[in-house]
Amino acid sequence: MQQRLLESLPTGDVGSLLRGWRDAHRLSQAALAADAEISPRHLSFIECGKSQPSREVLDRLAGAMNMPLRDRNQLLKAAGYAAAYGESHIDGPELAQVRHAIDCILNQQEPYPAFVMNRHWDILWANEAAARVNADVMQGRKPRHANMIRQFFDPGDLRGAVENWHEIAQNLLRHLQELVATHPTDAVAKHLLSEVLQYPDVPAAWRRRVASNPPASMMTTVLRGSAGTYRFFSTITTFGTPWDVTVDDLHIESCFPVDQMTENLCRGLRSPS
Incomplete structure (x- = not known):
């Protein structure tokens, strides 16, 4: 029987999470924005909290950084959205x-x-x-x-x-x-x-x-x-x-x-x- 193996993590704000992931992947704002097909200005505003990202934009950013589904849910929750992916029991x-x-x-x-x-x-x-x-x-x-x-x-x-x-x-x-x-x-x-x-x-x-x-x-x-x-x-x-x-x-x-x-x-x- 599979156990719950990830601890409950504080979500923080969506801008900080994005910045942390971007830094971890050594991406500049310009590079990530280009991969996600949004403007660098828009990404900058999201990271500093001046702009509220849509679910579509978050999905693009998460995809550009190849984020696992668990982390994509965390990103959505930090922005005030419901999780997009379920977590089923492996024996269910x-x-x-x-x-x-x-x-x-x-x-x-x-x-x-x-x-x-x-x-x-x-x-x-x-x-x-x-x-x-x-x-x-x-x-x-x-x-x-x-x-x-x-x-x-x-x-x-x-x-x-x-x-x-x-x-x-x-x-x-x-x-x-x-x-x-x-x-x-x-x-x-x-x-x-x-x-x-x-x-x-x-x-x-x-x-x-x-x-x-x-x-x-x-x-x-x-x-x-x-x-x-x-x-x-x-x-x-x-x-x-x-x-x-x-x-x-x-x-x-x-x-x-x-x-x-x-x-x-x-x-x-x-x-x-």
């Missing part, structure tokens, strides 16, 4: 087809692991293959966390089984820093970043985000298990043109074997001899 009837699609993807990924996560890397569901691999690399111990980043950073969790931990952890941290930098109202992401940096042996150099050094798009995760060594690369699936906040927050990470040994290990776990 409104999202029955979405859940069916998720189940199909998880089942189809067998015998390789797949995880459903929200934008903060909280693991909402995983397939049986993920459970089998996890049990092998954790030597039967239960994970301490239901969050992928915490699992990789906590020495008492998955971290000890990751042979290339420095490489993977640094890349995960870059993803988290990117989320914090580009989503200025996301208090949950900021708290997670602060927490992760407190774990042991996180190099001081990792604490500073370098905009010119973005996260890698493809990496191999190497996990040491009782049955052998697993090497996976991952793909990310998201839902196109989401209409619901819950759906917009989801992504599915599917793991694939890099080599024949990993393929054999995964198939052997499913059908042990």
Whole structure:
């Protein structure tokens, strides 16, 4: 069952929210106005509170900055409008087809692991293959966390089984820093970043985000298990043109074997001899 994973944030005024998002994306007023097809003067007046934006203008501005649906609702509420996008329960009837699609993807990924996560890397569901691999690399111990980043950073969790931990952890941290930098109202992401940096042996150099050094798009995760060594690369699936906040927050990470040994290990776990 999905939990409410975002804290209730103060909305503030619409001008401050827009300015915060614009600054986070390093856009000038002229550049954002051009992308949203409004005048720079109009945008300036909105940001300083001299002009009340219409819903259409807010939609253009949000689209130009690729704001998630949750944040678009927050922007509308700050301007005095009703939220435009609903937030349904993932197990409710409104999202029955979405859940069916998720189940199909998880089942189809067998015998390789797949995880459903929200934008903060909280693991909402995983397939049986993920459970089998996890049990092998954790030597039967239960994970301490239901969050992928915490699992990789906590020495008492998955971290000890990751042979290339420095490489993977640094890349995960870059993803988290990117989320914090580009989503200025996301208090949950900021708290997670602060927490992760407190774990042991996180190099001081990792604490500073370098905009010119973005996260890698493809990496191999190497996990040491009782049955052998697993090497996976991952793909990310998201839902196109989401209409619901819950759906917009989801992504599915599917793991694939890099080599024949990993393929054999995964198939052997499913059908042990």
